[in-house]
Amino acid sequence: MSEIAKLTLGNETYELPVTTGSENEKAIEIGKLRGESSYITLDKGFKNTGACKSAITFLDGEKGILRYRGYPIEQLAEQASFLEVAYLLINGELPSKHEFETFESKITGHTLVHEDMRAFFEAYPRNAHPMGILASMVCSLSTFYPESQDPNRAPKAVELTIHRLLAKIPTLAAWAFKHSHSHPFVYPVNKLNYCENFLHMMFKMPTEDYEIDPVVVDSLNKLLILHADHEQNCSASTVRIVGSSQANLYASISAGVSALWGPLHGGANQAVIEMLTRIEEDGGDLEKYIAKAKDKNDPFRLMGFGHRVYKNFDPRAKIIKVSCDEILNKLGVNDPTLEIAKKLEEHALKDEYFVERGLYPNVDFYSGIIYRAIGIPTEMFTVMFALGRLPGWIAQWKEMVENGEPIGRPRQIYVGPNKRDYVALDKR
Ligand code: ACO
Numbered sequence: 001m002s003e004i005a006k007l008t009l010g011n012e013t014y015e016l017p018v019t020t021g022s023e024n025e026k027a028i029e030i031g032k033l034r035g036e037s038s039y040i041t042l043d044k045g046f047k048n049t050g051a052c053k054s055a056i057t058f059l060d061g062e063k064g065i066l067r068y069r070g071y072p073i074e075q076l077a078e079q080a081s082f083l084e085v086a087y088l089l090i091n092g093e094l095p096s097k098h099e100f101e102t103f104e105s106k107i108t109g110h111t112l113v114h115e116d117m118r119a120f121f122e123a124y125p126r127n128a129h130p131m132g133i134l135a136s137m138v139c140s141l142s143t144f145y146p147e148s149q150d151p152n153r154a155p156k157a158v159e160l161t162i163h164r165l166l167a168k169i170p171t172l173a174a175w176a177f178k179h180s181h182s183h184p185f186v187y188p189v190n191k192l193n194y195c196e197n198f199l200h201m202m203f204k205m206p207t208e209d210y211e212i213d214p215v216v217v218d219s220l221n222k223l224l225i226l227h228a229d230h231e232q233n234c235s236a237s238t239v240r241i242v243g244s245s246q247a248n249l250y251a252s253i254s255a256g257v258s259a260l261w262g263p264l265h266g267g268a269n270q271a272v273i274e275m276l277t278r279i280e281e282d283g284g285d286l287e288k289y290i291a292k293a294k295d296k297n298d299p300f301r302l303m304g305f306g307h308r309v310y311k312n313f314d315p316r317a318k319i320i321k322v323s324c325d326e327i328l329n330k331l332g333v334n335d336p337t338l339e340i341a342k343k344l345e346e347h348a349l350k351d352e353y354f355v356e357r358g359l360y361p362n363v364d365f366y367s368g369i370i371y372r373a374i375g376i377p378t379e380m381f382t383v384m385f386a387l388g389r390l391p392g393w394i395a396q397w398k399e400m401v402e403n404g405e406p407i408g409r410p411r412q413i414y415v416g417p418n419k420r421d422y423v424a425l426d427k428r
Helices: 073-079 082-091 097-108 117-123 130-144 155-180 194-203 214-226 234-243 249-261 268-281 286-294 315-331 336-350 352-356 364-373 378-402
Strands: 004-009 012-020 026-028 057-060 065-068
Touching: 065 073, 065 082, 065 315, 073 214, 073 315, 082 097, 082 155, 082 194, 082 214, 082 378, 097 155, 117 130, 117 155, 130 155, 130 249, 130 378, 155 194, 155 249, 155 378, 194 214, 214 315, 214 364, 214 378, 234 249, 234 378, 249 378, 268 286, 268 336, 268 364, 268 378, 286 336, 315 336, 315 364, 336 352, 336 364, 364 378
Parallel strands: none
Antiparallel strands: 004 012, 012 026, 057 065
């Protein structure tokens, strides 16, 4: 017999259906509550509200589990390529060898961006944040492909838009970086794989050869996989909600890029390095910064600590911490920031404040140190996150469209003034 939740409000009892997920997650469906009573539910920040049923990513915050389409993140990060994971997230299954080769060659066929878009870059100030440029450029793609305007169009057209996004965003991201350094843009080279191509466009200079280091390629591949999806987070929810108005996929992804930018979300990777550098420059007094983070009158927070869902550990952070040591060793990089990060983690994890609140390092705590070691400048960190998260956003958008989800439109409890009469300007 299916489970029913009973809610009593005054003299009325309402029966609400309970939905169970494939990992035995339970939800009380409150959709009909509004029709049968005058009540809505209120849950600021959607802390305990499910917005959809999804078959893409499963995570258990208490046990520190993260799986894409059922596959443990540990296995994917160790063994898969980022494009394989992108295929998995978007299509639901791992590709066969033939399917993968077809997918890869379709993406490779779209890595160039329209030459007219070069002019857009010229107009941005050199010190413009690359996330601002990326969000605008992704939205601008929609103007070059007007057939992308209708999200209900033929599956082939949707597929083409998906390939274009996966192919062109690395080019746009690398060009945003080149622009900020006043360096000439580097065009994609299609014999290179996805990660190699991105590194080539970032670091090749016309004056010298650029040899792609396989250690750097591997670490980039792993970081992109670890960031590829994270179910209904702030940016994925943004993509779904913007897409639910039937805005096109480029516009929806552009909104996701903007949502990711904030320091409480993807912008944390930049904020972590800025925080660690500040601590280092200030003499490395960790206790001082831990005390600041605990002080409710001080806006300072330990960036890279805490997570809405993980209250035990973030499995991505565990993988990244190990990789960080390995990669720095392999590259022969000695970064004092890593030592500060490790000591800060050690201090915080012994502190009652952090233990009580279940505050652990999240995915962003160590990722910036790896990005820095492979030559990515700090202001590009969140762009790297966006590159990784792109397949997740696409998968979330596609699922939302295919499930025929209604437009996202929350309710509110109005707490403003009651009705009052207008008074003319000269009488106020
Ligand atoms: N430093 C100090 N205190 C913290 C921190 C932190 N990093 N994070 C949470 N807390 C405290 C809060 O002050 C609050 O304390 P209280 O109960 O005494 O009021 C308690 O822990 C719960 O925190 P909330 O902010 O209510 O938790 P929420 O789920 O809303 O926020 C978030 C999660 C935004 C990630 C938060 O932990 C944070 O700001 N972390 C730092 C930024 C960061 O690293 N963001 C990246 C997240 S991962 C990602 O998006 C990819």
